[in-house]
Amino acid sequence: MIINFNIIGADEKNLPLQLVKEINVYQILVSRKNEKNIIALIENGILVEKYEETIGKRLEGNIYIGKVQNILKKMQVAFVDMGEEKNAFIHLKDALPKVDEKKEQRTEIHEINSILKVGMPILVQVKRDCTSQKGARISTHINLTGKYIVFLPNANFITTSQKIENAKEKERLVCIAKKILPTGTGAIIRTSAINKQETDLKNDLDILIDKWNKITQMKLKNYPKLVYKNDSLIKKLLTDLIEKEIETIIVDNKENLEEVSQALKEYGKENQIHIRYVSDALKEAGIEEKIEKLKNRKIWLKCGGFITIDKTEALTAIDVNSAKFTGAKDLETTAYMVNLEATDEITRQLKLRDIGGIIIIDYIDMLIDGNKQKIQQRLIQNLKTDRAKTQVEGFTKLNLMELTRKHICNEE
Numbered sequence: 001m002i003i004n005f006n007i008i009g010a011d012e013k014n015l016p017l018q019l020v021k022e023i024n025v026y027q028i029l030v031s032r033k034n035e036k037n038i039i040a041l042i043e044n045g046i047l048v049e050k051y052e053e054t055i056g057k058r059l060e061g062n063i064y065i066g067k068v069q070n071i072l073k074k075m076q077v078a079f080v081d082m083g084e085e086k087n088a089f090i091h092l093k094d095a096l097p098k099v100d101e102k103k104e105q106r107t108e109i110h111e112i113n114s115i116l117k118v119g120m121p122i123l124v125q126v127k128r129d130c131t132s133q134k135g136a137r138i139s140t141h142i143n144l145t146g147k148y149i150v151f152l153p154n155a156n157f158i159t160t161s162q163k164i165e166n167a168k169e170k171e172r173l174v175c176i177a178k179k180i181l182p183t184g185t186g187a188i189i190r191t192s193a194i195n196k197q198e199t200d201l202k203n204d205l206d207i208l209i210d211k212w213n214k215i216t217q218m219k220l221k222n223y224p225k226l227v228y229k230n231d232s233l234i235k236k237l238l239t240d241l242i243e244k245e246i247e248t249i250i251v252d253n254k255e256n257l258e259e260v261s262q263a264l265k266e267y268g269k270e271n272q273i274h275i276r277y278v279s280d281a282l283k284e285a286g287i288e289e290k291i292e293k294l295k296n297r298k299i300w301l302k303c304g305g306f307i308t309i310d311k312t313e314a315l316t317a318i319d320v321n322s323a324k325f326t327g328a329k330d331l332e333t334t335a336y337m338v339n340l341e342a343t344d345e346i347t348r349q350l351k352l353r354d355i356g357g358i359i360i361i362d363y364i365d366m367l368i369d370g371n372k373q374k375i376q377q378r379l380i381q382n383l384k385t386d387r388a389k390t391q392v393e394g395f396t397k398l399n400l401m402e403l404t405r406k407h408i409c410n411e412e
Contacts, residue, residue, distance in 0.1 A: 026246045030234055030260065031281040032253035039233055040287060041241075047290050049351050049387075051408070053233040059084065059126045059136050061145075061230025063215060065223040066122050066138070076112045079135070080122060083224040086135040090116075090124065094139035098155045098186075121223050123215075126230075133313070144208045147239055147267075148193035148201050149177070151208040155186030162389065163191045176201055182209065192243050238263045240387065240408075248274045252281040294353055301325075301345055305338040309349060315358035318346055322364055335364040336371045343375055347382035356388070356407025360400050376401070 027042040041049035066080035069087055076092040092112045116122065124138040144151045158177045160170050173189045180202045181187055193201060211228070218227045231239065234256060249264075251257045257277055264270045282288045300306045304324035310317045320342040322334055346361060366372055372395055379401070383390045386405070393402035 026241060026244050028237065028241070028246065028249045029281040029285055029287070030249065030251045030253070030256045032256060033282075037233060037253075037256065038282065038291070039237055040282065040285075040291065041237070042285070042287075047287050047352065048348075049354070049408075050291055050294060051233050051237070051354060058129060058230075058233070060129045061126060061236075062226060063123065063125045063142060063228035063230075064138075064226055065218065066124050067224045068116050068118050068120050068122055070118060071113050071116060073111065073113050078112055078116045080124060080138060081224050082124070082126075082136070082138070083226065084130075084136070086130050088124070088126065088130070088136040088138040089134075090122075090138050090140070094127070094137075094141060095122075098141040098152065099157070123227075142212075143188070144211055145236075145239065146190075146204040146208050147242060148190050148196055148204045149208065150188040150190060151205060151212065152186035152188065153212045156184055157186045158189070159187075160189040161191045163384065164189070164194060166194075169194055173201075180205055192240075232259065234259055235263050238267070242267050242269060246273050248276055250276045250278060250281045250285065252278050299345060299349065301338070301341050303338060303341050305342065307342050307345060307349075309353070309355075311355070315360055316355050318359065318361045320361065320363050332367055332371070335366050336368075336375070339363045339366065339371075339375050340378060343378045344382060347379065347386065350383075350405055351386055351388075354388075354407045356405050359403050359405060361403070362400055365399055372399075379403070 025044060029038075029040040029042065031038045031040075035055050037053045037055060039051045039053070040047055064082040066082045066088065069079045069081050071078045078090050078095070079087045080090055082088050092110060092115075095112060095115050096110060122140065123142070124140055125142045126136045127139050127141075128137040130136040140154065142152070142154055144153070158174050158181070160173060164170050164173070173193055176198045177187050177189060180198065187205075189201075215228050218225075230236075238260070246269075249260050251260055257275065260275055261270070264273055264275070278284050282291060297310065298306055298308050305320065305322045307321070308319045310319075320339055322338045325334060325338055342363070349355070350359070363375065366375070376392065376394060380392050383392065383403075388408050389406040391404045393404070395401055
């Protein structure tokens with residue numbers, strides 16, 4: 001175990017740094033490299049998630065009063081000036097009132113120019129950061145994330161995380177939400193709310209409502225302008241994991257040290273979670289090489305096969321190859337065994353690289369439907385441990401596995 005210090009100062013950097021290899025124990029490493037924060041999540045001594053944030057550049061989650069610049073009626077898209085380097089874009093569906101897509105489908109027909117007008121102010125939130133080729137994607141569907149609840153001030157429905165599987169617990173949490181939510185607002189109940197009491201959820205919601213009230217008090221003039229800056233990746237990760245068994249947070253930058261210390265104080269965890277200040281968090285934890293390997297296109301499997309990961313503008317393509325593996329008695333068994341091990345590695349890489357959007361997996365062809373079903377079930381089962389929202393669509397007619405994953409934090 002790491003020696004327990006609430007905050008270890010720079011003069012104690014020579015103390016040995018070890019990763020905790022205990023079940024359900026987490027450590028968070030935060031390292032400042034070339035104007036970027038690199039955040040690594042260690043679970044049971046193993047690197048399981050890694051994120052990068054260019055300091056001051058992340059827009060995702062920010063809320064703006066934007067100004068509609070122009071409208072492309074045929075594409076049902078509008079471009080909005082938010083006061084940033086690039087104009088953002090908004091699709092028609094993101095300008096219409098939000099509905100619970102699990103229960104309701106839109107049937108009415110709308111035109112974007114009947115909703116938005118050039119020059120008008122519009123309150124929007126960034127849903128996806130800009131890239132070198134595209135501006136940020138924005139929406140009028142505002143959400144504010146707390147420890148247990150995602151508050152939807154402009155929606156009128158309550159839903160729960162897909163990872164809450166117990167029907168009675170779902171019903172209990174929805175009943176609490178109905179009781180504490182202001183009229184005309186909605187919420188998504190997070191997995192972390194499981195077994196929490198009404199007071200826990202209400203305290204969390206009150207903080208979010210207070211944030212929303214401050215946003216709506218902003219005057220719709222002198223726009224475009226930023227009206228709410230989202231939490232940094234460090235704060236977001238702590239919010240998501242604060243109820244977990246976090247043993248230590250290791251940092252190597254004084255600004256990050258101050259941010260982490262303040263966040264733990266807000267959550268009342270300053271005396272429960274230890275902060276360690278070192279000269280180089282990644283190097284001293286021995287995971288520099290592992291993080292560098294995440295840039296590799298090809299990942300070898302223990303069986304001798306490999307997978308390749310290729311990211312395009314539209315989707316991420318993952319290919320499975322048997323390569324050196326020839327240990328099975330026939331081609332079908334070979335394909336199944338490689339695909340099975342590849343599935344475990346793919347789900348691990350999805351989390352490590354925070355791959356989001358449409359994902360296509362080209363497995364080695366299998367002729368037996370039962371083997372395909374086993375691979376699909378293994379994929380679904382593995383993804384249950386993923387904190388991101390995922391949806392497995394299954395094999396296509398071309399034997400390609402389709403799935404989607406909502407990335408958690410990474411800049412794209």
